[in-house]
Amino acid sequence: MTDSPSNASHPAAENGTDQRAAQLATAHRQVAIVREEKRNLDRQLATAGQQNQKLRTALEGAREQITKLKKALEHDLALPLSVGTLIRVIPAGNSAGTKDISTDVMVSGRNVRCAVSPLVPQGALEPGRQILVDEHSVVVAVLGYEATGELANVREVVDGTRVVTVGRSDEERVLRMSGTLRKNPPQPGQTVSIDHRTGFALEVVKRTGMEELVLEEVPNVRYQDIGGLGAEIEAIKDAVELPFVHPDLYRQHKLTPPKGILLYGPPGNGKTMIAKAVARSLAERAAEKSGREQAKGYFLNIKGPELLDKYVGETERQIRQIFTRAREQAEAGIPVVVFFDEMDSLFRTRGSGVSSDVETTIVPQLLTEIDGVEKLDNVIIVGATNREDMIDPAVLRPGRLDVKIRIDRPDAAGAREIFALYLTPDLPLQQEEIIAAGSREAAVEALIDAGVATMYAQTDATRFLEITYKAGERETLWFSDFASGAVIRNIVDRAKKQAIKGLLTRQVRGISMEHVRQAVAQEFMEQQDLPDTSDPDDWARISGRRGDTIADLRIVMHRGTRPEENTGGRQA
Structure with a gap:
């Protein structure tokens, strides 16, 4: 009976011990949390220190860059400055081990290796452009292209950086293409401005003269659009289209297709329209033979007075260029009609004394080109005139302008x-x-x-x-x-x-x-x-x-x- 009180108090003691243990466990967890937070703070502090160090390094680099730019600006403002032409850009990290880009510049006829100022945008460094170079051989500014220069015709594009041109004296040269031409390469036959001193073809020059005058796509004129000339049109078809459509029959009969036809007669009766209709008809016949859906051909419209040039040899050069273009297109199987309007103004009888006797050189040039068209089956020459009696007889003889058709006034x-x-x-x-x-x-x-x-x-x-x-x-x-x-x-x-x-x-x-x-x-x-x-x-x-x-x-x-x-x- 005496043991019963102690037995009753034992469960309460055990409950107190459990509470203290729970409290101690909670305290340990809180301590662990605090320690983890401290470790996070330490890590954040270390990261902030690193970022602070990077920021400090960046600020120091910026300070050095600002100092460098100030020095460069002082150099850029220093005189004198020389004008040169940029030849090429040498990128950074080349075989010489340089870190910054450099350039080859032609200054006063000398090739100079020049550094580039940090103030110059690298995207503006295009070959052929004019630049400013300071006394320390540093490129400090980029200008535009030379606005003047000689003209030459493009013969062919060699690669992405070079082009073959033909000048006034028919001299061929290989020139570098400027940055503008490298982005949009020129086409053969186009005119470009060139700089012989630096060897650059600078830019395409669109001329309002012969280039736009000569080349024309297939005219939208058909024989049905011409009235009152049924017999004449039939004669033209026989002369022009039969050899083109049936070349095998001409070979079997040992016939040579005519190189050209002359349309003569009073003005205003459709000679130009007939020439355009011939070009259209030939293009359609060529499309039928080749299976093309769209008719393709060229009509080279040469107006005599506009072709005449006051410079000696220039008209002859343009005539050569006309036939060069005709040959280029004909070799691709495209029919070409070379139409000389007002033919008597260009190819008058030599020695007649009617004009300035410029025909003494123009007529032989045409004869040379006509005789050179023998092997081109897709070229036909059409001449139109109101005064056929004034044209040099050598142009009209058989073997050149073989067919002569009078386009008379309508009845x-x-x-x-x-x-x-x-x-x-x-x-x-x-x-x-x-x-x-x-x-x-x-x-x-x-x-x-x-x-x-x-x-x-x-x-x-x-x-x-x-x-x-x-x-x-x-x-x-x-x-x-x-x-x-x-x-x-x-x-x-x-x-x-x-x-x-x-x-x-x-x-x-x-x-x-x-x-x-x-x-x-x-x-x-x-x-x-x-x-x-x-x-x-x-x-x-x-x-x-x-x-x-x-x-x-x-x-x-x-x-x-x-x-x-x-x-x-x-x-x-």
């Missing part, structure tokens, strides 16, 4: 075809004309009939010129004898403008028969602006006749309804 049937090209049923027509004719198509036919009848009427009002030939024959020329495709188109344009004026002033819409008749009368009245002369050569040039066959002229001029006759010329 009434031909004029009807030309009118139909410009007067079409989709134009605005006066309602009275449609009602009277019965349909739009019939109304257009009536307008064309009225225009042709008015143009080709032979009355006292349309009698214009009386010619007496040396053989004694006499001929009367009417206003219709001076008609042409260009005149007919101008007549239709006048009628359309009158229709527009009638709509604006009288609220009457559409073209009428009266508009066409008035347009014909107005166009013929402007024939009074023809040359005020009795020189047979001048009139022959206009009428398409030979001047040496005319003995006398009698010009009859009409003003309104009152004819006035003048012999031997016009009087005001």
